[in-house]
Amino acid sequence: MRLNLFWKLGLAFFALLIAVLLPVDYYAERTLRRDYERAGFERLTSIARVALSSPPPVSSFSTTSRTPSPALREWLTKMASSGVRVTVITSDGLVLADSQSDPQTMENHAGRPEIREALANGDGLSIRHSVSINGDLLYYAARFAMPSGPPIVLRFAVPLLTVNDEVWAFRRRFWLSSVVMLLVTGMASLLISRTFSRRVERLQSFSRRVAEGDFRPIDADRSGDALEALAVSLNDSATRLDRAMRTLREERNLSAAILGSMVEGVAVVNSAERLLFANEGFVGILELDSPPQPGRSLVEVVRQTELIEAVRDVLKGAPRVEAEIVTGTLRQRFFAATVASVKATENSGAVVVLHDITDLRKLERVRRDFVANVSHEFKTPLTAIQGFAETLLSGAMDDPQNRVRFLQIILEHSRRLARLTDDLLELSKMDADRLALEVDRVSASQLV
Structure with a gap:
């Protein structure tokens, strides 16, 4: 770089001087x-x-x-x-x-x-x-x-x-003085170009340091020329770039901390179906041995076809796709997968969020079992009440002995239904946190 710029400036000055002397001659x-x-x-x-x-x-x-x-x-x-x-x-x-x-x-x-x-x-x-x-x-x-x-x-x-x-005597004197002038000005131009090239090299070295992440400012020359203004401008740019890099690092660390602390699994996939990022939640949900390396194919990491199809639908143009995946065999876990499209200036991809809904599914199963049990408990007394009422209407009203027995059975099942209804009301109050505490005196022998 030094010799190249040095000789370019020197030869350019010589060429300019000769180009002026020839027409003058x-x-x-x-x-x-x-x-x-x-x-x-x-x-x-x-x-x-x-x-x-x-x-x-x-x-x-x-x-x-x-x-x-x-x-x-x-x-x-x-x-x-x-x-x-x-x-x-x-x-x-x-x-x-x-x-x-x-x-x-x-x-x-x-x-x-x-x-x-x-x-x-x-x-x-x-x-x-x-x-x-x-x-x-x-x-x-x-x-x-x-x-x-x-x-x-x-x-x-x-x-x-x-x-x-x-004429030739004049030309000899002219060219002799021109040669002397060329030598003097040539040496001066070489010295100037050498100094100039060294200053340019310092700026080049500074830009290389900035590209490598070293944002220490360069000592600007006090020459007052364009190179000094360029050095000051580069120092300002390096300072702003350093500030921007610090901000980006802080934001990246903050984002990484937030994503790392999230229970939900989060992953980013590019348009080539390759993982760019996966947090610890995503690794734990899919039960992976180690966090996947950036650039690995999605099908090498994920075994759930529903999730892969959802990602592919988003990469094809769908803005948002929701799916549900199941992990585990003996102990199954349920997750709601939300895949959203991400579009940058040049690249596009998808963000995958996995939310654990295992407890929700368990509650739904308990609710279904509870409804089935309640339905069964209600069906038994209702069937008995309906049956004995139909029997009484069919002629058993005229049989005094059976009539009284049938009515007692109907009364007993009605009371059973009332107790079931009271229990359901108590459960509803417990679920709504509206159950009042009842304080009463009881015998200790009843509790032992």
Whole structure:
């Protein structure tokens, strides 16, 4: 990480600096070249004005001989002493004299652009390659009107090599200073990028510590830049995250304590029918040897098909399913199972709650037995009363001996029904906690 970021910043700075220097060099070279060319033409123009103000004697020109006269050679030497090349050309392009070449070896110059322009406009400029001296020159031609006959063209030239030398000298100085600047700024940028990368590494190490659960704050630099603001922001985030994690842990511990202390069995199943959580009540109800590991399949833990089907119905989309399961063989226990759907942002599942209803079922069985017994106790006297009453109505009323006996039996069973009714009323009062305590004197011999 250090070398990667370090070199990235350093190379990026170098690339940016070179990207700035290259166009600067390009435009500076073009501007300098134009300035030197303009200065060269201005120099040639000044020399041409001097030459036109003091032209060679008219008698020194000969349109028939290409050998310059002594007066013309003297004039050429005088003009060439300023460092320029001077050429005298007729209007038809014939070279009469040249300060650097033999005019007899020079070709016709009628097609030269500066000559044509000078004959047409009075003066002409051009930059081109010279065949005579095999080099690039700046040319300035001026038309000189003869008293009689066609005009003569006086051409002045300076080597372009001088301009190139000046430009290259400037470029050498420019690049030398640029290299020095690159070295100085490069070292400074490397030091800055190294410091920057180390600070970034500290922030990265801090974020790694926070991810591992270490929320100790990082010492922020007093640089006042964006990295310091980032470090302060990360410290604030770590503090809030630490507070949130503590709250979540407390809530988780509280939930675990509540679920662990519940008598009811509670379990959480995900959409893949795998147990995510089961409290001690759930383990005890299903008589498991040990708490199931999170991720185990529901069918591996639960043997009650009613409970499995209820969970599957909820996972298929039912919001709530209630069922009843029975555990044990010799000693059966009854549980009411409630399965409810749980939907999170991305995952869904079901919550299973098992409530022990064994006592309720026992009470229901006792109640059924009690009703059956009471019904039997009521049926015996009622049957006797009904039977003897029907017998009396059938003619036994006329038999004095049996009539009295039958009526006594009816009276005895009626009293039995009254006693049963009084007992039921007493039981009802006991169940409603409304039975009044009766205090009475009894003989001790009756209790022994």
